Amino acid sequence: MTDDADDRLQTSARGWLTLQLAVLGFAGLCGAIKSGGTGGSAAPRAVEAVAGVLVLLALGVACVATYLVARIAWPVHAPPPTDAVRAGRRLRLGIGLTFLAVLLVAVAASTAWWPEEGSSKAGALVEVSTASGTWCGTLRPSGGGALGxxxxxxxQAVDIPLGEVAALLPVGTCGT
Known part of the structure; x- marks a missing residue:
């Protein structure tokens, strides 16, 4: 390998190192948010534990990947010419590990979208106001042109003509 090839390898490694540092920061931030969040997601405790382990694993993988690429980007001593092939392999391994770290963080973050138990909108309370009064209850299927x-x-099941509905508001409880 020539010095020109070594320079290109170093330049490429320095570019990837910038991306890796961003991934490392992102994995660390996700870990901090995961452990410091209040309320958390609706995911079962075991799923939350797996997500926490995945974030820590992603952080570790990102650290190893950064180390591999940093050794090529800023070598402590000049590598012998026959070492350029190994350096190229190390760079590819570091890049692959960077993508693995991103994947692990994405899988861990997916627990934030766990459906909440009882989050179905069926049975949600609404308050319906008309000129003749106000009703509170749950929506139900109705014929066309009316609100069930x-x-x-x-x-009691009532059908309120849509033309009479002045306001429709979601409420937590019925009554004053």
Missing amino acids: LEVADTG
């Missing part, structure tokens, strides 16, 4: 409501207090 099961009144919370009485359990």
Whole structure:
């Protein structure tokens, strides 16, 4: 290998090192958010534990990848000419490990989208206001042109013509 090839390898490694440092910071930030968040996600405890381990694993993989590429980007001593092939392999391994770290963080972060138990919108309470009064209850299927409501207090099913609806608001509880 020539000095020109070594220079190109070093330049490439320095460019990748910038990206790796960003990945390392991102993995660290995700780990800090994962451990310091209040309330957390709705994921089961075991899934949360696996996500935490994946974030830590991603951080470790990103550190190893950064070390491999940094040794090529800023070598402590000039490598012998026959070492350029090994340096190229190390660079490819470091790049591959960087992508693995990103994948691990993405999988760990996916627990944030775990569906909440009981988050179905069926059964959500609404308050319907018309000129003749206000009703509170849950929405139900109805014929065309009307809003179907099961009144919370009485359990009575009512159909309110859409033209009469002045306001429709989601509420946590019915009554004042």
